[in-house]
Amino acid sequence: MESRWGPLAQYDWSVMAPEFTILIVATLISVIDLLMPNHSNRRPLAWLGIVGSLLAGWFVLQNTGHGVVEILNGSYRVDAFGNVFKLIFLAGTIFTLLMSINYLNRGGVKEEEKVVDHGEFYYLTLTALLGSMIMSSSADAITLFVGLELLSISSYILVGTRKKHLLSNESAFKYVVSGSIASATVLYGISFLYGLTGTTNLFEMADRLGQAYMAGNALLIYIAFFLTFVGLSFKISSVPYHMWAPDVYQGAPTPITAFLSVVSKAAGFALIIRFFITAFRSVVDYNAANGPHSVLISELLLVVGILAAISMIVGNTLALRQTNIKRMMAYSSIAQAGYILVPFATLTSLIFEQTVFYLIAYLLMNMGAFAIIMIVTGDRETEDIRSFAGLYHRAPFLAIAMTFFLLSLAGIPISAGFFGKFYIFMSSLVMGNYWLAGIMIATSVVSYYYYFGIIRQMYMRPGETEAPLRVPAGIAVIVLIAFIGTVGVGIVPDSVLNFIHANFPLMDLIEAAGQ
Amino acid sequence: MTVPLASYLLVALILFCIGLYGALTKRNAVIVLLSMELMLNAVNINLVAFAKFGAFANLTGQIFSLFSITLAAAEVAVGLAILISLYRNRRTVNVDEMDLLKR
Amino acid sequence: MADLYSNNYLIVAIFFILGLALPIGALTAGRFLRPNNPIAEKRTTYESGMEPIGGSWVQFNVKYYIYALLFVVFDVETIFLYPWAVAYDQLGLFALVEMLIFVTLLVIGLIYAWKKKVLEWD
Numbered sequence: 027m028e029s030r031w032g033p034l035a036q037y038d039w040s041v042m043a044p045e046f047t048i049l050i051v052a053t054l055i056s057v058i059d060l061l062m063p064n065h066s067n068r069r070p071l072a073w074l075g076i077v078g079s080l081l082a083g084w085f086v087l088q089n090t091g092h093g094v095v096e097i098l099n100g101s102y103r104v105d106a107f108g109n110v111f112k113l114i115f116l117a118g119t120i121f122t123l124l125m126s127i128n129y130l131n132r133g134g135v136k137e138e139e140k141v142v143d144h145g146e147f148y149y150l151t152l153t154a155l156l157g158s159m160i161m162s163s164s165a166d167a168i169t170l171f172v173g174l175e176l177l178s179i180s181s182y183i184l185v186g187t188r189k190k191h192l193l194s195n196e197s198a199f200k201y202v203v204s205g206s207i208a209s210a211t212v213l214y215g216i217s218f219l220y221g222l223t224g225t226t227n228l229f230e231m232a233d234r235l236g237q238a239y240m241a242g243n244a245l246l247i248y249i250a251f252f253l254t255f256v257g258l259s260f261k262i263s264s265v266p267y268h269m270w271a272p273d274v275y276q277g278a279p280t281p282i283t284a285f286l287s288v289v290s291k292a293a294g295f296a297l298i299i300r301f302f303i304t305a306f307r308s309v310v311d312y313n314a315a316n317g318p319h320s321v322l323i324s325e326l327l328l329v330v331g332i333l334a335a336i337s338m339i340v341g342n343t344l345a346l347r348q349t350n351i352k353r354m355m356a357y358s359s360i361a362q363a364g365y366i367l368v369p370f371a372t373l374t375s376l377i378f379e380q381t382v383f384y385l386i387a388y389l390l391m392n393m394g395a396f397a398i399i400m401i402v403t404g405d406r407e408t409e410d411i412r413s414f415a416g417l418y419h420r421a422p423f424l425a426i427a428m429t430f431f432l433l434s435l436a437g438i439p440i441s442a443g444f445f446g447k448f449y450i451f452m453s454s455l456v457m458g459n460y461w462l463a464g465i466m467i468a469t470s471v472v473s474y475y476y477y478f479g480i481i482r483q484m485y486m487r488p489g490e491t492e493a494p495l496r497v498p499a500g501i502a503v504i505v506l507i508a509f510i511g512t513v514g515v516g517i518v519p520d521s522v523l524n525f526i527h528a529n530f531p532l533m534d535l536i537e538a539a540g541q
Numbered sequence: 542m543t544v545p546l547a548s549y550l551l552v553a554l555i556l557f558c559i560g561l562y563g564a565l566t567k568r569n570a571v572i573v574l575l576s577m578e579l580m581l582n583a584v585n586i587n588l589v590a591f592a593k594f595g596a597f598a599n600l601t602g603q604i605f606s607l608f609s610i611t612l613a614a615a616e617v618a619v620g621l622a623i624l625i626s627l628y629r630n631r632r633t634v635n636v637d638e639m640d641l642l643k644r
Numbered sequence: 645m646a647d648l649y650s651n652n653y654l655i656v657a658i659f660f661i662l663g664l665a666l667p668i669g670a671l672t673a674g675r676f677l678r679p680n681n682p683i684a685e686k687r688t689t690y691e692s693g694m695e696p697i698g699g700s701w702v703q704f705n706v707k708y709y710i711y712a713l714l715f716v717v718f719d720v721e722t723i724f725l726y727p728w729a730v731a732y733d734q735l736g737l738f739a740l741v742e743m744l745i746f747v748t749l750l751v752i753g754l755i756y757a758w759k760k761k762v763l764e765w766d
Contacts, residue, residue: 032736195627210580217587224597
């Protein structure tokens with residue numbers, strides 16, 4: 027058999043089932059979309075996508091709990107860290123597709139604001155998902171980079187799908203330009219890492235980077251780290267590469283804004299944490315005055331902490347003067363990226379659990395908030411914050427749910443967002459990062475102002491109309507799931523954290539395969 | 542006579558900086574896209590130089606540069622397509638006139 | 645050693661002579677074979693193209709870009725076929741199947757362009 031099918035057939039390809047499912051479904055949707063008559067409704071394609079994502083989720087669960095499996099010399103790698111992130115991406119994509127069905131088929135939209143091709147919208151969401159899944163489960167720089175680009179290129183097109191809408195065109199172009207500069211920067215950084223180590227496999231890279239540091243290439247290692255980090259901070263929209271976010275969030279179709287702020291950001295975090303922790307963990311300075319210490323922890327992550335702090339400050343203060351709700355959410359998401367960077371910057375033993383917990387909370391509250399934003403701004407035909415005026419009288423449940431999501435984003439007890447922030451805050455206190463914890467508290471207090479601005483509009487301002495707001499079933503389902511999730515995680519945060527801890531041994535990120 | 546590794550890296554660095562400068566300052570959107578290509582090609586020079594003259598010379602760098610060439614092509618293709626649809630609506634390729642999203 | 649060098653220059657000289665002789669030979673043969681009919685249309689620089697007169701800052705039809713995009717994507721993706729073909733003997737049948745999947749995906753891209761009427765000029 028070996029001679030005929032060759033060495034590639036020896037690998038256990040079944041571990042790639044989640045990715046294959048998404049790839050096959052995306053290809054199938056694109057072929058069906060081409061064969062369908064032009065004016066028939068594309069709604070079934072979205073349902074096909076949702077079913078495919080659920081199936082992929084089931085395959086991910088099948089992969090869980092079997093330890094680390096690597097195929098293709100580490101190019102593809104299954105571990106608990108990747109699996110838990112894949113589940114987050116899949117959930118986010120299912121929410122996005124549900125929102126898209128309503129977004130694309132809503133009535134009363136001006137001709138120029140319509141998405142021209144519905145089928146493309148659905149399968150590009152799936153290819154973006156595929157890119158993020160690859161980003162979370164590989165131990166090879168080439169594969170990670172290909173995943174990153176698959177996600178980026180798909181989302182460039184998704185942002186610009188309203189082809190006749192000027193704002194959408196403009197934001198898509200800005201996204202392409204800043205995204206390409208970011209990927210070139212990442213790639214430039216990785217090229218130096220390759221030059222120092224002669225490999226793209228993260229585990230081999232880790233060993234040789236330690237030797238390279240001792241051989242006196244410290245400066246190049248710093249340069250490579252910062253180039254790569256700056257480029258990757260584009261994906262998570264944190265300082266120093268955050269300025270695209272407001273423009274792109276405003277110009278993109280609302281479901282895609284939600285997708286960018288949740289799935290794309292989570293994928294960025296998966297890549298950042300895996301890449302830097304795996305490749306830089308054995309860069310140790312043995313000649314320091316106060317004994318050997320890890321360069322990653324003592325020097326590089328200090329800068330990450332400072333950048334996280336600047337993200338919080340910039341995001342929360344600039345959000346104060348926004349009147350467009352999507353721009354405000356963009357600045358809010360810059361600030362949230364700052365919070366989620368804190369566990370990585372402090373690097374406690376619980377970094378993975380804390381990051382994953384916060385991302386799950388963020389997935390629930392942000393998806394819920396964007397679903398409501400989509401309905402309200404679509405109904406009032408303006409994205410101004412005043413479109414929320416009088417929402418409590420028009421749709422009480424929606425207003426209450428939105429209040430909860432905003433309180434959770436602001437980090438008020440008892441909500442999922444509060445505990446996410448609380449765990450991060452405690453870990454930075456434990457590690458002695460008092461300044462970071464202080465900035466977190468201060469900027470959170472600032473953020474109350476603009477989150478409460480929306481709540482004030484919903485309850486205290488009279489709206490232009492008192493007519494009840496009709497909520498489509500798909501949106502109601504999203505809001506309900508997100509609401510129950512946000513409240514539920516807020517009530518039993520410890521059980522959720524323990525569940526993650528017990529079922530996903532996230533530390534296997536740095537384990538070699540077959541152990 | 543062999544050219545030392547440092548000269549290749551220097552060429553790549555200069556190209557990268559020219560590309561970055563062009564992408565950030567040029568007015569014409571097509572030139573911005575060209576500048577992005579310059580940046581990505583600087584990376585390719587780096588990778589191929591390391592693959593030939595690096596401390597651990599091996600083929601991986603060349604394979605990596607193949608991937609980066611294709612991805613750069615795809616990225617610029619999408620960028621041009623978006624620029625065309627923008628041009629159809631706005632009749633301009635000047636970056637400084639794309640200012641509808643300011644507040 | 646000197647022998648080797650002169651041999652190398654011999655090859656250069658052969659190429660040089662061939663490079664001169666081929667076009668001269670072809671054009672001379674053409675001169676004897678072709679009918680001589682110099683009308684005004686035939687005397688233009690590009691017989692079937694546009695008149696190359698005017699400024700160089702003309703606007704191109706935007707369709708050229710779409711053609712170029714299509715060309716670039718397909719042209720560049722074939723990069724992956726070369727390493728595969730070189731290493732084919734070591735890779736075995738499984739790699740053939742993988743490459744067929746890759747080519748199928750490219751063909752779907754072509755069908756997409758066809759269905760979207762990118763391949764038609766008007």
